[in-house]
Amino acid sequence: MTSNWMKMIDACSAAALASGALQPVQVEQTEMEDGGMRFIVRWVSSLAVKDAAAKAAIPGGPRDPDFNPFLKPDPELTVGPIGDEHVVILNKFPLCERHLVLARREFEEQLLPLVRSDFAALAIIMAEAGGIGLYNGGTAAGASQRHKHVQWMPEAEGNASLQLFAPGLPADLPEQGVATHPALAMKHCFVRVHCGKGVAVDLAADSMAAGFARACDELDLKPGADGLLPPFNLLVGDGCLLVLPRSQEHFEGISMSAVCFAGTLYTRTSEQIEAVRRVGPLQAMAAVGYAA
Template sequence: MTKTWMEAIDARSAAALASGALQPVAAEQTEMEDAGMRFIVRWVSSLAVKDAARAATPAATPAATQVAIPGGPRDPNFNPFLNPDPELTVGPIGTAHVVILNKFPLCERHLVLARRAFEEQLLPLARSDFAALAEIMMEAGGIGLYNGGTAAGASQRHKHVQWMPDTEGNASLRLFAPGLPGDLPEHGVARHPALSMQHCFVRVRCGLGVAVDVAADSLLEGFRRACDTLQLKPGADGLLPPCNLLIHDGWLLMLPRSQECFEGISISAVCFGGTLYTRQREQIESIRRVGPLQALAAVGC
């Protein structure tokens, strides 16, 4: 690339905003504290309006979604990643992926890194998946996200990971830092005392300035270590049980899933980074009633 990734992403975003191809979501938010940790809960009112419009005229928007917020309508026959919208396509990355702007971004620079050839989202992540993420994270840091199947909040079958920048209000693993050992060696495994569901944190090398090959190798080994620790097994349809994965600030977090929703609220990887999203205002009170940690634990194993 002649431009940096962030320059290319910003240029494509500006053009897509001007044309209407990129449609940032509008949200109202509230903050909650649980076990000394700060959580943000957002009511994304703009997508609830889009859901209603889609239900009324389903044929009018055949290519309406990229990766919308959890709980959005899914069309099993529509694949936005095989031939992505040119207005949202930033370009190829690595040997197997393409960088696409999320049509309904939860924040600026919200990216989808999709495989160029179809592969099931449930299948275990490969080194090339981690290499694509590492190339973005080497330049800009940020958080990598993976929803391993519908039960883990995935809205598309075509294999992809997501990336968000490390900015205020975005998902982050830093809220867990006080409960994790600071001196854990690379690929060391830890649990967090505030998380009652099955999970594990693995120390990895990935982020600003870390070479892509080094990061990809470290992430792949961290992923394997997490799978072994949690006894996740590859089956005919992918990893069992389905899982979420987050990569941020030198940590890889993996959580097996038992179901997609807590009281009608779809939970995906981004929610385990401290930002939960609802499609109805009253669902905020469902989370407040039990607390964010209990809502997250309810969809775990």
């Protein structure tokens, strides 16, 4: 596959940065070790800017059901359509370079089960550039928008990655095989899937969709009468898919989204870094899930 997507993303990013439509992160960070694993905890001052923008928005901000930045996305942040049902949008407040939102072109609730087309959109980007796919299922899982969307971040030093957990998972786990990690005290399920740089899009989309269904079965994560799933996070990359049911959004005031379960925790204040340090990243993660 050619590098067309990355070229388009970089060109859109450069223009949006020049115009001010893209507001890059400003971070201070520290490293913590927990359970023999390395975590990065970052204070992202641009999240405070995002909070201020939400309060000033009319109507009332990103949690207002009438406010939808993905149905008619900002043209300056829109890269273009991808697959049959999605559009690639630059995250206005990116946590890293090339931080993308892959939103459905028509409105769907964020807590509807993920379907093959959601994974196909991810697979197109991942086949070209690898990286990690992220999904925040509902407000309690860190979602700030109801409009169904997945996110993508590239592989880079300091970025979220499921490689963090690789040493604790069976090396010989077959495709669609399931496992749990001994360091995670919350309910979760890893599934081995085909995905990543160079993996055929159809193969990856089929494998990720099947892996998600397998994880939901293992965790008894089923839609309610309204068709919506209970809150959960999904992460996929490096040949693994991870699903974690969520009991609440916050630990000590810190909104915990999917990215926090891949080695990078983001806080809105420097004081919140110390809250994570007091208990350790693994306990902070477990506090927003269900006991395993």
